[in-house]
Amino acid sequence: MNIIEVENYEELSIVGAEIISGRVKSQPHLTMGFATGGTPVGTYRELISDHSTKKTSYKNVTAFNLDEYLGLSGDHPNSYCHFMKEHLFQHIDIHSTSTFIPNGLAENPLEECRRYEELIEEKGGIDLQLLGIGFNGHIGFNEPYTSFSSRTHIVDLALSTRKANARYFNSIDDVPSQAVTMGIGTIMESREILLLISGAGKQAALSRLLDGDVNEEFPASALLSHSAVTIVADAAALGTRGRFS
Numbered sequence: 001m002n003i004i005e006v007e008n009y010e011e012l013s014i015v016g017a018e019i020i021s022g023r024v025k026s027q028p029h030l031t032m033g034f035a036t037g038g039t040p041v042g043t044y045r046e047l048i049s050d051h052s053t054k055k056t057s058y059k060n061v062t063a064f065n066l067d068e069y070l071g072l073s074g075d076h077p078n079s080y081c082h083f084m085k086e087h088l089f090q091h092i093d094i095h096s097t098s099t100f101i102p103n104g105l106a107e108n109p110l111e112e113c114r115r116y117e118e119l120i121e122e123k124g125g126i127d128l129q130l131l132g133i134g135f136n137g138h139i140g141f142n143e144p145y146t147s148f149s150s151r152t153h154i155v156d157l158a159l160s161t162r163k164a165n166a167r168y169f170n171s172i173d174d175v176p177s178q179a180v181t182m183g184i185g186t187i188m189e190s191r192e193i194l195l196l197i198s199g200a201g202k203q204a205a206l207s208r209l210l211d212g213d214v215n216e217e218f219p220a221s222a223l224l225s226h227s228a229v230t231i232v233a234d235a236a237a238l239g240t241r242g243r244f245s
């Protein structure tokens with residue numbers, strides 16, 4: 001596991017974007033896995049800026065997102081489909097037909113999970129998967145005790161996850177209680193993984209990850225068994241484990 005220590009969220013966003021745009025430049029037909037949540041927003045802002053100044057092109061990039069709320073349509077303001085358009089896709093030259101996000105309104109959600117898995121396989125798998133981490137160690141929407149061999153599936157969201165994401169909704173009651181997410185097994189098949197961790201609130205999760213105990217109780221610990229993971233973490237998240245403490 002390669003750990004890049006940065007001073008703050010601004011620097012984390014710059015470094016995250018440099019890694020992604022660097023891959024896109026060297027491999028224009030990259031299949032990229034994107035994440036949502038607050039953490040990657042700065043990275044997306046930097047990618048947009050890089051796209052407009054340095055003309056990094058995404059026209060041959062294929063994008064898969066990790067997850068989507070069940071019950072929200074793609075144009076719902078809180079859907080992850082809407083999030084990706086707003087924070088990245090509408091600002092770069094990626095083709096809308098090359099961006100894939102699970103359909104939160106699928107008539108048959110189990111079938112949708114199978115379709116999504118097939119699609120990832122059809123496109124040759126994910127080259128670089130961007131991840132954030134939840135307070136409880138979730139990656140994607142894979143909550144504690146999710147099998148490390150899981151494929152794209154339906155999850156019941158933990159109350160702590162719904163509470164953490166309630167900030168984007170009018171009230172916690174509006175936060176869907178289920179989502180479709182790539183499984184941990186799906187994520188682990190990505191050829192490379194970039195995990196962004198920022199803020200004091202993530203200190204306990206990062207510390208537990210760095211302790212190195214691989215356990216399904218802590219989903220992110222699966223990453224310890226992956227051969228190409230880069231973590232970009234800021235001083236607040238590293239706490240006393242960082243060089244800035």
Ligand SMILES: O=P(O)(O)OC[C@H]1O[C@](O)(CO)[C@@H](O)[C@@H]1O
Nearest residue numbers: 036037038039131132133134161
């Ligand atoms: O970046 P945030 O907002 O702290 O979220 C962390 C993680 O939680 C999720 O938003 C899901 O709750 C993930 O998509 C994300 O990686």
